[in-house]
Amino acid sequence: MRILNICAYTWEIGGPARIIYDHTTEALKMGHEVDILSPMTPGDDIYEIPTGARVIPCRRSTPVSNFYREFSVDLYKHLKNHVHEYDLIHIHGIWHFGSLAPFLIKNKVPKVITIHGLLDKWAVNHHKWKKDLVSFLYQKKILAKADLIQINNADEEENVIEYLGYRPKNLVTIPNGIRMEEYRNLPVRGSFRQQFDIPDDKKLVLFMGRINIKKGLDLLLPAFAAYLKVNNDAILLLAGPEDGYLAETKKFIADHQLTDRIRYVGMLTDTTKLAALADADLFVLPSYSEGFSIAVLEALAAGVPALVSDRVGFGEYIRQYNAAYLSPLSVEGVEKGLSDMLEKASTRAEFAQRGREMVAENFDITRVAQKMLEAYNTVLPT
Incomplete structure (x- = not known):
């Protein structure tokens, strides 16, 4: 099977x-071919590419893409010229041009859409007028x-039904997965604290x-500040790329004089991310x-x-499972x-x-990826 994923494939x-990445790695092991068609802006950091897969970067077309997410003439041209080469197209997310483009070109290639939580009430109400227009x-x-x-859970099923007004026959529930072996042998505890000068106490x-x-930062920041007024025994580390709320975050930290207790370190990847997980309480x-x-799966794993x-x-x-608070x-x-x-450390250990x-x-990704491939086979021509 030759599979095309459409998604902004960036860190x-x-x-x-x-x-x-994880599903592609498993599909390649089973002998399938995978391409990833990714709208990009110059300066974007492309995500790690599985050995044997191909990423096809397509320049976003500005200024239109500033209004209409992921709009890319290059993406459309690639699909128009190569769509017939694929057995299946997997579209990740909705509301963006990459989710529309495969339907603009005459073709009979089966199409899979993963919702990725974008019909959740909060997500739908964010920039609602744009989404109302796209829906119309x-x-x-x-x-x-x-x-x-493809949906991940019962909540998403309810969201799809509410959005469409009916339950579509083509709905399948498959959760996300994770590669458990990557989290069994973490870096030596203490190495991250040493690298980022975080006190042991x-x-x-x-x-x-x-x-x-x-992500709930408008709740977390004041909650942590309130916690510190009673218990001055913790440091909050914020790790991740800027996505519209960094200025407000930095202002909160400065206004509350918490620069020594709340620290922003940017995005963590690879060994550094694993070291952070090893040291996190x-x-x-x-x-x-x-x-x-x-991210939650990674922490729990x-x-x-x-x-x-x-x-x-x-x-x-x-x-x-009572797996988290x-x-x-x-x-x-x-x-x-x-x-x-x-x-209590004992409470944390029990949750962990x-x-x-x-x-x-x-x-575990091996089980989840197999379910996805089996779902693919149900829509392939016989």
């Missing part, structure tokens, strides 16, 4: 790029025409994700909206106790969670054990 995009013009029609719509609270308000992500958070909202994409699993989406709720989790068990039993 900045976060989870979707990692998902494509084509988005609902495209979802109806797709051969397969302070608990390390790690936020890892795009610096975007939807608590992972936090009180997000308003996630399709299926890879690494044995880091986590404080998250139930909007991270697999809240039902977390409840079933589920915080309400309020400053007070996050503050209480920080206090409850940081108070249950979290790792949950990931190992449900989200």
Whole structure:
């Protein structure tokens, strides 16, 4: 099978790029061919490319792409000239030009769309007028025409039904996965603290994700500041690329004189990211909206106790296993969670054990990728 993924395949995009990487790696092992068609802007950092895969960068067309996400004439031209070479097209996300382009060109190639949480109420209401316009013009029609719509969980199923007004027959639930073996042998504990000059007597609270308000930073920052007024025993580390909320974050830190307690270190990758997980005492992500958070899966796979909202994409699993502290989406709720989790090392250890068990039993990438390939086969011509 020759598979084409369409997604902005960059470090900045976060989870979707990692998902494509992992699924592509497994597909290549099974003898399939994979291309990744990626709208790019000069200066974007392309995500790691699996050995044997091909990334085809397509320049975003400005100024149109500033208004209409991922608009790229090069992407359209590539599809027009090469769409017949593929057995299946996998579109990641909605609302952007890459999700529309395959439907603009006459072809019979089966098309799969992964929602990636973008029909969540918070996501739909963000820049709502644009999404209302896109919905009116084509988005609902495209979802109806797709051969397969992949969702991650029951919440996404409800979101799709509410958005379309009916349950489409082409809906399939497949969760995201993670490569568990990458998190079994972490760097030596203490190496990250030494590299970033973090005192040994302070608990390390790690936020890892795009610096975007939807990640709940407007809750986390004041909650951590309130926690410090009672317990001056922790440092909050913010790791991730800027995505619209860095100026507000830095202003909060400066206004509250917390430069020695809340630190922004940019995006962490590879060994440095694993070292951060090895040294973290608590992972936090009180997000308003996630399709299926890879960052949370990574933390749990690494044995880091986590404080998250139930909007991270697999809240039902977390409840079933009691795998993480589920915080309400309020400053007070996050503050209480920080206090409850940081108070006792034994509590954190218990959460860490249950979290790792949950990931190992449900989200190992080898199982998940096989389910995806089986779903692909159901829409291929016989």
